[in-house]
Amino acid sequence: MLWSSSLASIVVLAASASAQLDGAQSPPSYPSPWMRGGNGWQDAYAKAQAFVSQLTLLEKVNLTTGVGWEGEACVGNTGSIPRLGFRGFCLQDSPLGIRFADQASAFPSGMNVAATWTTRLFKSRGRAMGDEHRGKGIDVQLGPVAGPLGRVPAGGRNWEGFSPDPVLTGVAIGETIKGIQDGGVIANAKHYIMNEQEHNREPSGSFAAYSANVDDKTMHETYLWPFADAVHAGVASIMCSYNQINNSYGSQNSYTLNYLLKNELDFQGFVVSDWWAQHTGVASALAGLDMTMAGDQGLASGNTYWGGNLTAAAINGTLPQWRLDDMVTRIMAAYYKVGRDTARVDVNFNSWSSETYGYIHPQANEGYQQINYHVNVQSDHAKLIREIGGASTVMLKNVNNALPLKKPKSVAVIGEDAHDNPGGPNACGDRGCNTGTLAMGWGSGTANFPYLIAPVTALRAQAAKDRTLFANVSNNYDLDAAAKAASNASVAIVFANADSGEAYITVDGNSGDRNNLTLWGNGDALIKKVASVNPNTIVVLHTVGAVIVEDLKNNPNVTAILWAGLPGQESGNAITDIIYGYRNPSAKSVFTWGKKREDWGVDVIYTPTSNPPQLNFNEGNFIDYRYFDANNIEPSYEFGFGLSYTNYSYSNLQISKNDPGPYQPTVGMTKAAPTLGTIDKDPAHAEFPTGFRAVFKYIYPYLTGPVLTNQPESWPAKSQDGSPQPRVGAGGSAGGNRQLWDVMYTVSCTVTNTGGVKGTEIPQLYLSLGAPTDPKIVLRGFDDLILDPGESNTFTYKLTRRDISNWDPVTQNWVISPYPKTVYVGASSRDLKLKGVLP
Numbered sequence: 001m002l003w004s005s006s007l008a009s010i011v012v013l014a015a016s017a018s019a020q021l022d023g024a025q026s027p028p029s030y031p032s033p034w035m036r037g038g039n040g041w042q043d044a045y046a047k048a049q050a051f052v053s054q055l056t057l058l059e060k061v062n063l064t065t066g067v068g069w070e071g072e073a074c075v076g077n078t079g080s081i082p083r084l085g086f087r088g089f090c091l092q093d094s095p096l097g098i099r100f101a102d103q104a105s106a107f108p109s110g111m112n113v114a115a116t117w118t119t120r121l122f123k124s125r126g127r128a129m130g131d132e133h134r135g136k137g138i139d140v141q142l143g144p145v146a147g148p149l150g151r152v153p154a155g156g157r158n159w160e161g162f163s164p165d166p167v168l169t170g171v172a173i174g175e176t177i178k179g180i181q182d183g184g185v186i187a188n189a190k191h192y193i194m195n196e197q198e199h200n201r202e203p204s205g206s207f208a209a210y211s212a213n214v215d216d217k218t219m220h221e222t223y224l225w226p227f228a229d230a231v232h233a234g235v236a237s238i239m240c241s242y243n244q245i246n247n248s249y250g251s252q253n254s255y256t257l258n259y260l261l262k263n264e265l266d267f268q269g270f271v272v273s274d275w276w277a278q279h280t281g282v283a284s285a286l287a288g289l290d291m292t293m294a295g296d297q298g299l300a301s302g303n304t305y306w307g308g309n310l311t312a313a314a315i316n317g318t319l320p321q322w323r324l325d326d327m328v329t330r331i332m333a334a335y336y337k338v339g340r341d342t343a344r345v346d347v348n349f350n351s352w353s354s355e356t357y358g359y360i361h362p363q364a365n366e367g368y369q370q371i372n373y374h375v376n377v378q379s380d381h382a383k384l385i386r387e388i389g390g391a392s393t394v395m396l397k398n399v400n401n402a403l404p405l406k407k408p409k410s411v412a413v414i415g416e417d418a419h420d421n422p423g424g425p426n427a428c429g430d431r432g433c434n435t436g437t438l439a440m441g442w443g444s445g446t447a448n449f450p451y452l453i454a455p456v457t458a459l460r461a462q463a464a465k466d467r468t469l470f471a472n473v474s475n476n477y478d479l480d481a482a483a484k485a486a487s488n489a490s491v492a493i494v495f496a497n498a499d500s501g502e503a504y505i506t507v508d509g510n511s512g513d514r515n516n517l518t519l520w521g522n523g524d525a526l527i528k529k530v531a532s533v534n535p536n537t538i539v540v541l542h543t544v545g546a547v548i549v550e551d552l553k554n555n556p557n558v559t560a561i562l563w564a565g566l567p568g569q570e571s572g573n574a575i576t577d578i579i580y581g582y583r584n585p586s587a588k589s590v591f592t593w594g595k596k597r598e599d600w601g602v603d604v605i606y607t608p609t610s611n612p613p614q615l616n617f618n619e620g621n622f623i624d625y626r627y628f629d630a631n632n633i634e635p636s637y638e639f640g641f642g643l644s645y646t647n648y649s650y651s652n653l654q655i656s657k658n659d660p661g662p663y664q665p666t667v668g669m670t671k672a673a674p675t676l677g678t679i680d681k682d683p684a685h686a687e688f689p690t691g692f693r694a695v696f697k698y699i700y701p702y703l704t705g706p707v708l709t710n711q712p713e714s715w716p717a718k719s720q721d722g723s724p725q726p727r728v729g730a731g732g733s734a735g736g737n738r739q740l741w742d743v744m745y746t747v748s749c750t751v752t753n754t755g756g757v758k759g760t761e762i763p764q765l766y767l768s769l770g771a772p773t774d775p776k777i778v779l780r781g782f783d784d785l786i787l788d789p790g791e792s793n794t795f796t797y798k799l800t801r802r803d804i805s806n807w808d809p810v811t812q813n814w815v816i817s818p819y820p821k822t823v824y825v826g827a828s829s830r831d832l833k834l835k836g837v838l839p
């Protein structure tokens, strides 16, 4: 093992960062960068400009502003342009399938697909989800997620994203975006940024939303990294988060939006607020927000920061026309970028009612008509869901080949988590309960299950096929019944879970974030009881993240542990595939399994001690395995760990150097901001048309009072300036300076299947960047190699300039440090089989 830690330097770093971070401020950055149409956006930009040029002021404003909560069929809807027959945008949750729809699939969570470490599956899942959203008429799928990244293991929404490792998340989010957008739907990378816990994410009572405070180096090397990959992949929209960053709200922070996202990462799409995350009018537009959702100031408040207020600000000149035009151009460019102009069908479902007939404006109970057409968009996606379910199941323990099962004489399946929710899989709205088997967390990041195969159903069917005696017990608290069923079985399979979700629902006292890292509903006691009577106890865990498993790991009667995460609708079939060896486990853990809660070094702040609550990310880049490694903490199971029914060997590490030439910071000036068409500044032309019948509580672009012109105002310097601006050295291309993707080294090795069955191995490449302030190692690349027994194949990874660089806050650019850099290839973050120094 390689962990002789330079702990002292890290402690010093943390202490000095702590002093700086409390109350940290974001520097102002203006003006808001206007679209330039580079990097694969040229066509979309040209089409968007042509479209926007013909719009009136009111029509432009209509596309920027949501019509208010439950104003139309989707969870978010913008105004429309009736004159051109252009309907408003439909934005719909969620990251794992369509929320609030029937005849649609419930996919495995983001965390699960990450655990496959298979780029093909990242993309296929994205494509399948994109196809389903397209079929329902949705313009914007509100996913995938890279915020939360997963800083704290108890964070309620971690499972919606991929992994606390920024590189794994970066690859997963990029491929998911490509898949969704290939399906003709705008992907939405969210929640930008550092939305790492649910407690205090929004203002509540006298408390403002928390401020997540992070230093510039950590921002670039950890939290911004996957968003850079999202932009590099061409993501057409990004959602800004509820929380504050350095004491400025995510939807009006000019530094995170204007500087980091639109300037440095050269993001060309549009920024939409999380629902009611907007807290100002003109200020948020100048800070880089392009679309507000749900459009109303608060849930069904009937008024808006934009809409008529934005129209007034454009008329009196406080909002420059170039900024409004840029907002709308970005929105329309996203539309053309993914081919919505040819892919669009009518919205044929309704989020607010499952009935065929109902109100098209549910908030107002107006417009009774057919609202659900029950279009079946599932195609054959069940196959993919089952495949990902199996390919994401991590085998943590398997003693004496306990698994796979081969026609055992008798099986006992125990635990509520193996069984159906008696009320059906959608009995609790937004999955806001933990009843029956757990296949997704709760909150807006959910979908309705078309069906859910419980483990007991699939395992019972397998037992019938094998003539295996079968018993099952669903009550976690009836330990006697569990022991009775288990004691006579040749194998006992115990299912247990741990759930979490979004803050607006509290389940068993957990307000989004988990209160603990143990199993729910007597799970630990149940397993212990079964294992006390059955020496061949197999444990299956459906959890939203790490739980404390050290006792299970050390219990000699627990012969196998499988982590199945949140596998979606094919749960039971997918786990049966693994347990019976129809699929050889290949998944690797996407997070670290600590032995105790304190091992992570960071945690949720449940009770704020300041206002706004200050979440100081003092640990910097040292989250998850990077913290464990730096502090010599031995986990139960490390990041990247996972067993197989076969074995693999690694050999023949080769490193070759490439010379792409020196790094050139981007220089020069942008063009001046364009304006498209002229704005009619006559307030009389911006009033409600005569005879217009407004829908109750609906948000419109029309003026509702006189246009103010003499208000005392002091806008940030340059915020209204549309003249040419200097380009950013680290920017200039999608995701950052294009030379960051220069290949510097090619690393390869041979991987051989030395066991008796076919399998897929996930070789992982880690890098030591070498400085005392760097983590021991950081993940940089991986692949999935399918190998027959005895077969070898080559793992190759091309290390880019970005991979081997650190962020330098002084020069505001990426630099390759002078420290020697060591590359490792292995089967986990602590099983580094091969090692070489970069020449």
Ligand SMILES: *[C@@H]1O[C@H](CO)[C@@H](O)[C@H](O)[C@H]1NC(C)=O
Pocket (backbone or CB within 6 Å): 020, 021, 024, 025, 026, 027, 213, 214, 215, 216, 217, 219, 245, 246, 255, 256
């Ligand atoms: C937050 O403040 C820290 C400390 O001053 C600074 O290093 C960092 O760049 C700031 N980040 C943002 C997004 O404002």
Ligand SMILES: *[C@@H]1O[C@H](CO)[C@@H](O)[C@H](O)[C@H]1NC(C)=O
Pocket (backbone or CB within 6 Å): 058, 059, 062, 067, 078, 079, 080, 081, 082, 083, 088, 700, 701
């Ligand atoms: C704005 O959108 C609303 C809702 O779709 C629509 O009723 C209204 O006519 C639109 N206004 C303009 C000026 O297009």
Ligand SMILES: *[C@@H]1O[C@H](CO)[C@@H](O)[C@H](O)[C@H]1NC(C)=O
Pocket (backbone or CB within 6 Å): 302, 303, 304, 305, 307, 308, 309, 704
């Ligand atoms: C404009 O904003 C003000 C201040 O928040 C609010 O009182 C008013 O209702 C808004 N106007 C509209 C048309 O929503």
Ligand SMILES: *[C@@H]1O[C@H](CO)[C@@H](O)[C@H](O)[C@H]1NC(C)=O
Pocket (backbone or CB within 6 Å): 419, 456, 457, 472, 473, 474, 475
């Ligand atoms: C066994 O599973 C079935 C569903 O397959 C369920 O109805 C039954 O209640 C379970 N038995 C026990 C004892 O929990």
Ligand SMILES: *[C@@H]1O[C@H](CO)[C@@H](O)[C@H](O)[C@H]1NC(C)=O
Pocket (backbone or CB within 6 Å): 483, 484, 485, 487, 488
């Ligand atoms: C185990 O099986 C035996 C014989 O089949 C039976 O007599 C005994 O009662 C069973 N024990 C339990 C705890 O069910």
Ligand SMILES: *[C@@H]1O[C@H](CO)[C@@H](O)[C@H](O)[C@H]1NC(C)=O
Pocket (backbone or CB within 6 Å): 507, 508, 509, 510, 515, 516, 517, 518, 519, 520, 521, 522
């Ligand atoms: C942890 O929380 C879950 C869910 O609220 C609960 O079922 C369990 O009993 C808790 N564990 C402990 C040790 O309190």
Ligand SMILES: *[C@@H]1O[C@H](CO)[C@@H](O)[C@H](O)[C@H]1NC(C)=O
Pocket (backbone or CB within 6 Å): 531, 532, 533, 534, 535, 555, 556, 557
């Ligand atoms: C393991 O199972 C045997 C019964 O087969 C039991 O005697 C023993 O106490 C169990 N061990 C534990 C740690 O539960």
Ligand SMILES: *[C@@H]1O[C@H](CO)[C@@H](O)[C@H](O)[C@H]1NC(C)=O
Pocket (backbone or CB within 6 Å): 644, 645, 646, 647, 755, 756
């Ligand atoms: C893998 O190799 C280890 C160590 O040589 C051995 O104990 C184990 O049985 C092998 N497992 C398989 C599935 O071949």
Ligand SMILES: *[C@@H]1O[C@H](CO)[C@@H](O)[C@H](O)[C@H]1NC(C)=O
Pocket (backbone or CB within 6 Å): 281, 282, 309, 310, 312, 313, 316, 317, 318, 707, 708, 709, 710, 711, 712, 713
């Ligand atoms: C222009 O109108 C907006 C929206 O009502 C208002 O916030 C702003 O203060 C006005 N500007 C001036 C100079 O009065």
